[in-house]
Amino acid sequence: AKAAGRDRYALFDPAMYADILREADERAELERALAAEEFVVYYQPIVDLPTSRLIGVEALVRWEHPLRGLVGPNAFIPLAESTGLIVPLGRWVLRQACRQLAQWCADYPDTERIRMNVNLSARQFQHEGLVEEVGQILAETGVNPHQVVLEITESLLMQDTDSTIETLGRLKQLGVRLAIDDFGTGYSSLSYLKRFPVDILKIDRSFVDGIDTEHGDATLAEAVVQLGRALQLQTVAEGIETQEQWSTLQDLGCEFGQGYLFAKPGAAETIASILGGAKPS
Ligand code: C2E
Ligand code: CA
Numbered sequence: 001a002k003a004a005g006r007d008r009y010a011l012f013d014p015a016m017y018a019d020i021l022r023e024a025d026e027r028a029e030l031e032r033a034l035a036a037e038e039f040v041v042y043y044q045p046i047v048d049l050p051t052s053r054l055i056g057v058e059a060l061v062r063w064e065h066p067l068r069g070l071v072g073p074n075a076f077i078p079l080a081e082s083t084g085l086i087v088p089l090g091r092w093v094l095r096q097a098c099r100q101l102a103q104w105c106a107d108y109p110d111t112e113r114i115r116m117n118v119n120l121s122a123r124q125f126q127h128e129g130l131v132e133e134v135g136q137i138l139a140e141t142g143v144n145p146h147q148v149v150l151e152i153t154e155s156l157l158m159q160d161t162d163s164t165i166e167t168l169g170r171l172k173q174l175g176v177r178l179a180i181d182d183f184g185t186g187y188s189s190l191s192y193l194k195r196f197p198v199d200i201l202k203i204d205r206s207f208v209d210g211i212d213t214e215h216g217d218a219t220l221a222e223a224v225v226q227l228g229r230a231l232q233l234q235t236v237a238e239g240i241e242t243q244e245q246w247s248t249l250q251d252l253g254c255e256f257g258q259g260y261l262f263a264k265p266g267a268a269e270t271i272a273s274i275l276g277g278a279k280p281s
């Protein structure tokens with residue numbers, strides 16, 4: 001695609017060929033990693049802002065590369081999306097996350113209200129079998145669907161709305177909840193938000209970043225919280241790093257949050273120790 005503008009009739013473009021080879025290599029490497037189960041799911045706590053009590057976690061995938069060590073999703077999710085490998089990878093993450101949730105519920109009786117948030121990419125959404133696969137994973141792991149939150153991006157909601165609404169509706173019928181991720185970065189209008197059966201808005205980190213320094217960010221964050229309230233949606237602020245951001249968000253009426261101030265994403269054991277410690281005596 002890169003070479004298309006240069007000379008559309010060239011039969012061989014060494015630079016493009018190198019790109020294709022590299023992409024094919026990386027694709028093969030991702031496929032190998034998937035088969036070898038080199039991926040691991042980390043979990044980041046989501047808390048109730050007034051009390052900082054754990055109300056859920058977000059599942060975030062990492063790659064335990066045999067040579068490169070722990071690799072973050074930004075380094076491989078885009079390729080997984082462009083190659084379509086996000087479909088099996090995303091299915092694997094959802095299955096892992098639901099198994100983990102079932103395990104925590106078995107180990108810690110107070111965990112029945114804990115939510116498990118899992119990211120769904122646009123590409124997974126376009127995949128025909130998505131709803132059946134989600135239903136299958138819920139059934140096989142035995143988790144309460146109401147504890148599962150699927151995070152979708154705002155940009156996804158803006159494409160192809162008829163089939164999008166249909167798929168969202170079918171997912172809702174399974175009993176899961178839906179969250180709009182990175183909210184505020186797209187161009188949502190009120191009317192279109194009303195049309196989608198979503199439950200939760202996640203305020204993008206970029207607004208939380210400047211909330212105490214840039215007037216515009218605080219105003220936008222406040223607008224999102226109010227929008228959420230008007231539409232009876234819950235609001236979760238992402239990327240809370242300071243005490244000031246925490247208290248400002250509470251003043252704005254935001255219910256939930258996640259960020260390094262509370263906890264970074266960690267291996268399942270780190271969550272288990274919170275759940276163990278949080279058990280009422
Ligand atoms: P996201 O869904 O917006 O996830 C939140 C990201 O913000 C995570 O990065 C998290 O570690 C980071 N974060 C949380 N709190 C803070 C904070 O206080 N400060 C800062 N600076 N960052 C914070 P991570 O884990 O690197 O994931 C990056 C993105 O990769 C995610 O953004 C999501 O879009 C994608 N991703 C991760 N796992 C999956 C997956 O299983 N499936 C799909 N489709 N995408 C995934
Ligand atoms: Ca997310």
Ligand code: CA
Binds near residue numbers: 181182202204238
């Ligand atoms: Ca996000």
Ligand code: CA
Binds near residue numbers: 182
């Ligand atoms: Ca993001």
